[in-house]
Amino acid sequence: MSKQIHFGLIGAGRIGRVHAETLTFRLPEAKILAVTDIDSEAAQALAAHCGIPTVTDSADEILANPAIDAVLICSPTGTHAELIVKAAEAGKHIFCEKPIAFDLGKIDAALAAVEAAGVQLQIGFNRRFDANFVRVRHAVESGEIGKPSLMHIVSRDPAPPPISYIRSSGGLFLDMTIHDFDMARFLMGDEVEEIYTSAGVMVDPEIGKAGDLDTALILMRFRNGVIATIDNSRKAVYGYDQRVEILGSAGKIEIGNCYPNQAIVSNGSTVHRDLPLNFFMERYTESFALELKSFTQAVLEGKPTLVTGIDGRIPVVMALAARKSYDENRPVRLEEVNA
Amino acid sequence: MSKQIHFGLIGAGRIGRVHAETLTFRLPEAKILAVTDIDSEAAQALAAHCGIPTVTDSADEILANPAIDAVLICSPTGTHAELIVKAAEAGKHIFCEKPIAFDLGKIDAALAAVEAAGVQLQIGFNRRFDANFVRVRHAVESGEIGKPSLMHIVSRDPAPPPISYIRSSGGLFLDMTIHDFDMARFLMGDEVEEIYTSAGVMVDPEIGKAGDLDTALILMRFRNGVIATIDNSRKAVYGYDQRVEILGSAGKIEIGNCYPNQAIVSNGSTVHRDLPLNFFMERYTESFALELKSFTQAVLEGKPTLVTGIDGRIPVVMALAARKSYDENRPVRLEEVNA
């Protein structure tokens, strides 16, 4: 590789740290020149850990730095759309965490700015780079299982986030299901046209008091006729549960969970194994690295990214439709919320 | 066991033969005295095979035989309700294949006759006696997985039945899903109050021309709040696919398919095993024997059967609601079809 991409990192929280470590320790073709965070101590600590030469007071300073080719937007969701607009106007390529925004108008403005500036944009749907989901997508795309008819996505967290997070996250469909909406589109290579949601508060009444749901079953019908479900729960006591199954005319493909080891222990009571990898940091470690590698290569080679702005927009439409369906207890067509 | 139950068998078709073999070769406490079938050759052959002393020209002769304690109704669905009424009036205990009828009025008349006569009635929902489903029921009942929140039933046939069968079977929901509706109630120990169906014709257009569906996803909400799905397909090329998963507050339980052997073969291409047991005759062999053993014991001991007339009626209500939901593309409450 003849050139190195210089990054600016906006946001030094959990996911910002993950990305900083990937760029620093695993991608020789990338280098972070500057980092910023409202919490300047967090930014300083991350800079020290990863050898980032500059800590700035604001994202604006990063965007004004002509040595920076691309920005990683890892700040809170509420800031994403505006930062995308600014970064695009500054001519920076953009890697932005999901979701772009809760509001379609803001998303459209952001995507328009990206388009006008001709910069590249990738949305942080990391699961598309996970070896398991890649294998499933391959099975669908290659015809290995024939023409698909039914799909099931199970996506359950080991434990609910703090109520404070739930209040500002946009709710279950926008903070959690959004990954599964993306996965549904990615795996099927087709678009959903109608959604029906059945959901409830079964994990913690406090989640309900905060106006959110913690358990949901979302039924989707794709344009190609495939019927799919997403099964979400904020709490699976046995850990992070991430599975997919697709039935096709020539077979089916299923993926099970990932485990820290392959050991099976038999004793006088059961035949058992250790619990699955507990949460997304362990389960999706490689996919976080691969999405940044993919973005870096797209920028280096001037090719389109694999998760575009539209890929960031559609799951938000789906989330809005899912909520509307729940509120009105009826199937909702995506065009109803996409007017 | 001090006494033997004398059976009359009405219907010598596929399921009639299965039950005759069970009673003859595996249940010392049962004996078949007479068999009848419209196809008298089939009746004769089965009598020879199982040592049944009498072949009669009609069910009426069987019902008139005072030596017969109980009848097995294995004739076509259209005859079930009327035969139940007659058998009850004749004072015979009744084991009847599912469904009782497609029409709730006929079912209610049959159940009223049973009640009036004080005889015992068991419906042939054999899966309730399968070791796997029994294990799942135990997990729910005992609290092993805590309070349930989500359930998924997958039930796919290896290949569709003949179109001629589909024309008279009552359709997917009444001939196939009906087992899964029973299973849903049995496993959860609770009643469904609302159903939403998404379905289509994806296996064979001829099935659609016959007015039926071949692929369905049925979403159910139980009174206790549990959200459940049934996934049905008339065709899974890899064989009979019969699985269940329940998520609860303290864990989950899943059952996989059953296989003819435990061999795993690795070669230069894959790590693989033989296909699952291909269809219900292999998969549910033991449960067919156990349901008759259970019925025989209930009769001998004068105790209620484990699958009552009401258990035969409710799945028909669910099937009618599932079809109405599909036809109108909206969630349907069971009370709408149970008026």
Next chain:
Amino acid sequence: MSKQIHFGLIGAGRIGRVHAETLTFRLPEAKILAVTDIDSEAAQALAAHCGIPTVTDSADEILANPAIDAVLICSPTGTHAELIVKAAEAGKHIFCEKPIAFDLGKIDAALAAVEAAGVQLQIGFNRRFDANFVRVRHAVESGEIGKPSLMHIVSRDPAPPPISYIRSSGGLFLDMTIHDFDMARFLMGDEVEEIYTSAGVMVDPEIGKAGDLDTALILMRFRNGVIATIDNSRKAVYGYDQRVEILGSAGKIEIGNCYPNQAIVSNGSTVHRDLPLNFFMERYTESFALELKSFTQAVLEGKPTLVTGIDGRIPVVMALAARKSYDENRPVRLEEVNA
């Protein structure tokens, strides 16, 4: 089937009961006419349970009954060889439990009597009829895994038998490993030429005091060069452990244990399943029925049985070689003990 085989049963202990139930309830082509046992109450009880018309005081009465075509020898090992001789002389076909005897001279005399009388003899190596081992044999025979090079048999009991049994059983190699010696020959379709044994007393010192071993690893070299091991333990706390693995030039085949159900439970501690089928009565149920069906058919059709007298003799040679190897801590060629 035009004819029925009439059996006499010698021995109404555990395995005698299993065989009696098979012949009575599952094989229409077989009928037991008489049973005998030193414990006449056991014989009476079994006769009542299975509808056996006659209980005799001695095996001689059974052998003298001209209506009896075949005998099942289920009495203690010490009596097998002599009963085979007598039965052969009486012109009865013979199904005999393993081992024929601990002494090669007695075995040879018994086999000579069978040969002279021209009757059929089958030894009770039931595992040859188990669907799992049949699948493995098929893989070897058909070339599915290419030319075999390494084989491993694991065979562990859930708990040791009573010390009294161990004192008269002939010891680990003759009462337990003998099944695995047969399996080794059956699966490979070849003969062992040398054995090396490493063994010890690790389960219970009382077993050692009784002169026996409870844990053994037996290494065998076949004529075709295949190297194989048998892993035996008198005690596996998790239940009956019966597995095989064969490596060949084109792949490998492994069989795992059999379970009472396919349920997998995940909770806050582990992902687990119930223990395997606990012992041979559950694990090999079908194979006990199939071996008798096979014997009955061989007799009816006048064809050779699938487990002949030589198949009963060679595992005894192997057991003697295994013990000699252990005693002298060196590899022992089978010809050394087969002089």
Next chain:
Amino acid sequence: MSKQIHFGLIGAGRIGRVHAETLTFRLPEAKILAVTDIDSEAAQALAAHCGIPTVTDSADEILANPAIDAVLICSPTGTHAELIVKAAEAGKHIFCEKPIAFDLGKIDAALAAVEAAGVQLQIGFNRRFDANFVRVRHAVESGEIGKPSLMHIVSRDPAPPPISYIRSSGGLFLDMTIHDFDMARFLMGDEVEEIYTSAGVMVDPEIGKAGDLDTALILMRFRNGVIATIDNSRKAVYGYDQRVEILGSAGKIEIGNCYPNQAIVSNGSTVHRDLPLNFFMERYTESFALELKSFTQAVLEGKPTLVTGIDGRIPVVMALAARKSYDENRPVRLEEVNA
């Protein structure tokens, strides 16, 4: 971390590159200052890839560099012992690939030099750092499976190395089984006292012509009475096969292979998954990184390494005993070759 360890790398072949990448991209606390290789182009290329500032003509230059704290010896086996002596005399800490030497005298001289110099030495038995084997060791050490009695190690390569490699590798026991000998000691936490080997040439006659074996079953008896086997084959067509099973008085633990994904595909023929991770570079990726992290921390903290010089010596004794046992077809006590 307050300090960084400066490394010199001797050998830029396959394993040298793996270690260089780990130190460069994954261990902030390590830095490679210089690299050398007989093939200077390989050294140059690796230096460019990993940003190593200096390429030297000889190991001596590296050892003479006072800025270097530790050396990685990744050169051919024949040079290990002498380089250990020189490095120790130069006061460098040493990470050396296995085996130290084929000759116990040379090993003893090297270990004596290390001891005299007071430097730290770690042998490259990376599998000790694999999450699977760590889990097994934990089960043994913690008493989770009670007192062990039987252990089986399966270790098969996907394909044999070139004949040229075999001629200089020391043979199967010294180049391949040596990892399993280490694993046996590590997992059991005890020493082997006697070995019996059965082996042959079943994969490729050319291997036999080169004086080596390609298939082996090694039976070991530990001081604590445990009986163990190692199953080695130079060729498993389905890929790298790395498994362990231990039976103990309270249970057993087994580890299966590792796979590139968790996908299970069912079609009209089989239920299958992709082949296991094909070879050690994929299978043991993490363990290579962890062993260097462990070594680096040991050096930084002045603590003993987790794989010492004695741990490098004993497997060579075991390999010599295994070969002697094969040559003489008798069990060989380790003391016979350790005189």
